[in-house]
Amino acid sequence: MPTVLLTGASGFIAGWILRYLLDREYTVIATVRSNEKGEYLKALYPGVSKLSYSVVPDIGAPDAFKDAVVGVDYIIHSASPFRLNISNPVTELLEPAINGTTGILYAAKLYAPQVKKIIITSSFAAIQHVSKRDYPGHVYDETQWNPCTWEEALACNAHDAYCASKEFAEKAAWDFLAKEKPNFTITAINPPIVLGPMLHEVNAATINTSCSVIWRLMNGSQKIVPVTPVHLWVDVRNVAMAHILALENPAADNQRYLVSAGSWGLEDVCQYLLKSFPELKGKVPTAKNELEATEYYSGDNTKSIKDLGIEYISLEQTVYDLAKQLISWV
Numbered sequence: 001m002p003t004v005l006l007t008g009a010s011g012f013i014a015g016w017i018l019r020y021l022l023d024r025e026y027t028v029i030a031t032v033r034s035n036e037k038g039e040y041l042k043a044l045y046p047g048v049s050k051l052s053y054s055v056v057p058d059i060g061a062p063d064a065f066k067d068a069v070v071g072v073d074y075i076i077h078s079a080s081p082f083r084l085n086i087s088n089p090v091t092e093l094l095e096p097a098i099n100g101t102t103g104i105l106y107a108a109k110l111y112a113p114q115v116k117k118i119i120i121t122s123s124f125a126a127i128q129h130v131s132k133r134d135y136p137g138h139v140y141d142e143t144q145w146n147p148c149t150w151e152e153a154l155a156c157n158a159h160d161a162y163c164a165s166k167e168f169a170e171k172a173a174w175d176f177l178a179k180e181k182p183n184f185t186i187t188a189i190n191p192p193i194v195l196g197p198m199l200h201e202v203n204a205a206t207i208n209t210s211c212s213v214i215w216r217l218m219n220g221s222q223k224i225v226p227v228t229p230v231h232l233w234v235d236v237r238n239v240a241m242a243h244i245l246a247l248e249n250p251a252a253d254n255q256r257y258l259v260s261a262g263s264w265g266l267e268d269v270c271q272y273l274l275k276s277f278p279e280l281k282g283k284v285p286t287a288k289n290e291l292e293a294t295e296y297y298s299g300d301n302t303k304s305i306k307d308l309g310i311e312y313i314s315l316e317q318t319v320y321d322l323a324k325q326l327i328s329w330v
């Protein structure tokens with residue numbers, strides 16, 4: 001089977017991509033930021049000789065991927081900063097996201113001319129007109145772009161700056177394709193908020209940004225149901241498999257995909273939590289939030305179903321599978 005370079009393999013989404021790649025017997029080179037993280041991954045798959053790792057401490061550094069790309073057939077670029085407790089959006093979000101993406105594309109072109117396809121974990125954040133917020137009645141699809149400018153990105157909050165980092169990084173990838181005409185094709189996977197069980201090394205203090213939304217509903221820290229941060233959601237297993245199906249399907253070459261299960265709200269999540277885990281009574285907030293929108297945008301996932309054949313997992317199942325894991329931390 002071909003060799004796939006998977007970046008950010010210690011992360012939430014990439015943890016599942018790694019599992020599915022190994023299930024399908026790909027040889028995988030996983031990039032991680034330290035030997036410790038690489039050894040953690042190796043320990044998850046004892047005796048699996050098809051898995052090795054390459055240490056890339058900072059995806060945004062010049063020539064960060066020069067060694068990692070050598071000899072690989074495909075690349076799945078999932079690494080990008082998704083932390084909102086930041087003090088400098090330029091150095092902590094925008095530069096690593098953009099330079100990490102252009103860096104791996106140039107590395108593939110210069111040092112790995114045999115690479116056939118690069119799948120990029122982009123985001124709904126690169127599609128959404130973020131400043132329109134709830135945007136009632138609007139339907140998002142892959143033809144649309146977040147129009148945030150660099151100047152706006154410098155002046156906005158951390159969430160919106162993160163969204164801009166995904167917009168600029170994905171745009172840089174398509175610009176690269178048009179200008180450099182490399183041997184490989186590109187596919188962008190654009191999920192909204194991603195939820196579901198976690199395979200990566202994590203605890204209550206280090207939990208990834210999207211799963212922390214559910215964790216905060218369970219740990220007694222919220223008195224009223226928080227406002228739903230993004231009105232579209234998707235299960236991590238659907239997102240991970242979308243990367244692999246895109247890699248294997250020529251129909252996905254040079255395409256972007258809104259990989260979304262549909263609309264959701266934190267009020268529904270709270271109900272599901274209380275139904276499946278009655279012991280959380282008193283911790284899960286039940287008081288309605290007056291600021292929660294009743295009308296908002298939706299997403300059209302037709303292209304992801306048609307080209308990739310995704311069968312979307314239900315919100316109730318996803319919440320159950322994640323909460324079952326988190327309940328031991330309560």
Ligand SMILES: NC(=O)c1ccc[n+]([C@@H]2O[C@H](COP(=O)([O-])OP(=O)(O)OC[C@H]3O[C@@H](n4cnc5c(N)ncnc54)[C@H](OP(=O)(O)O)[C@@H]3O)[C@@H](O)[C@H]2O)c1
Pocket residue numbers: 007008009010011012013014033037056057058059060078079080081082096121122123124125166190191192193194195208209210
């Ligand atoms: N989760 C979501 O809701 C969601 C939705 C849409 C798109 N995405 C995108 O999906 C991808 C994965 O996100 P995730 O949710 O799985 O987050 P995550 O668990 O935080 O994973 C991010 C990965 O990227 C690595 N990374 C971040 N900055 C880096 C840097 N400067 N140098 C080297 N490695 C770096 C992290 O390494 P360390 O952990 O060692 O720092 C981690 O392995 C990102 O591109 C994100 O933008 C996520």
